[in-house]
Amino acid sequence: MGGAERSARKRRQQQQQQGKNVVAQARGTAGMSGKRVGLIVGVVVVVIAVVVGGVLWTNASKNETVGETIPVAQPAESKYPEKREGVVVETGDPDAPVTIDVYADFLCPACGSFYERFGEQIQKKVNDGSLLVRTHPVPMLVEASDPPGYSLDAANASLLAADEGKFTEFHDSLFQNQPAEGGRGYSDDQLIRLGSDLDIDTQAFIEGIRNGKYEDELKSEFNKTASNPDLMQEGPRGKGFSTPTVTHQGEIVQLTDNWLDQLTSGNS
Structure with a gap:
């Protein structure tokens, strides 16, 4: 075999090998593409399932109060009457040595x-006569319910309950x-039902919830409270009013573990 013939044969062998390589590469690519497509489809299915599941869970959680009867809290035992003054409710002995003001929103998780x-x-300090509590229902989170307004509705209903001498149990x-x-x-129907379960069945209570009897007064007082520099504290977004806030003799109380004992023992 001459040199020219050997060279030609070698070229044919190289071309054949290159062809085999191309075919193998194409097959490998096709296989990988199939795997990738399958993987992508799998990921998409999982994502859709998570999203749908999350939406269903969120909707269920958001609407968990629908049709529910509000359980009645154990009645608070106190020999002292409750007294509403405007949008503030006093509970305890009027001559108690210590008075605190508590600002709280019924929707506020921190207040809960x-x-x-x-x-x-x-309540124990109220019962033993050492503490008078002035509760300020604050409609701060009016837009934080769906539909909006529960914060204000609850505050209004609590004042109506105070008119019936049932503020603490309702609260x-x-x-x-x-x-x-x-x-x-x-x-409104659920709040009215709670009142009924607490033996509040007057027309004044029912109509007061339906027509928002104290709502304008609550909103007006809240605007004053939120702009009062003496009630502002440093927070994540700067200085401002937040709930819960407790004051004693006009000063904000730092809510340490033993703050209440310190106040009532004269160590404040």
Whole structure:
């Protein structure tokens, strides 16, 4: 075999090998493409499932108060009458040595935690005559329910309950069964039903909830409260009013573990 013939044969072998390589590469690419497509489809399906599941869970959570009866809190035992003055409710002995003002919103999660943590302690101090509590229902989170307005509706209803001498039970029932911020609050019918379960069945209470008897007064007072420099504290977004806020003799109380004992023992 001459040199020219050997060179030609070598070229043919190289061309054949290149052809095999191209075919193998194409097959590999096709296989990988199929795997990638399958993987992408799988990921998309999982994402859709997560999104749909999240939407369903969110809707269910948001509307969990629909049709629910608000459980009644255990009645607070106190020998002292309740007294409403404007949009403030006083509970305890008028001659108690210590008076605190509590500013709270019925939709505020931090306020719910405050009452869960300190509510029983506060009530004990009220019962033994060492503490007078002035509660300010604050409609700060009016836009934070869906539909908006529960914060104001609850504050209004609590004042109406105070007119019937049932403020503490009504107040505690709402906080112990607090709706989620951003979700649906309780409707007028549900608030009226809670009143009924607390033996409030007057027409004044029912109509007061329906027509928002104290709403204008609550909104006006809140505007004054939120702009009061003495009630402002430093927060994540700068200085401003927030809930819960507790004051004693015009000074904001720092809510440490033993703040209440310090006040009532004269160590404040």
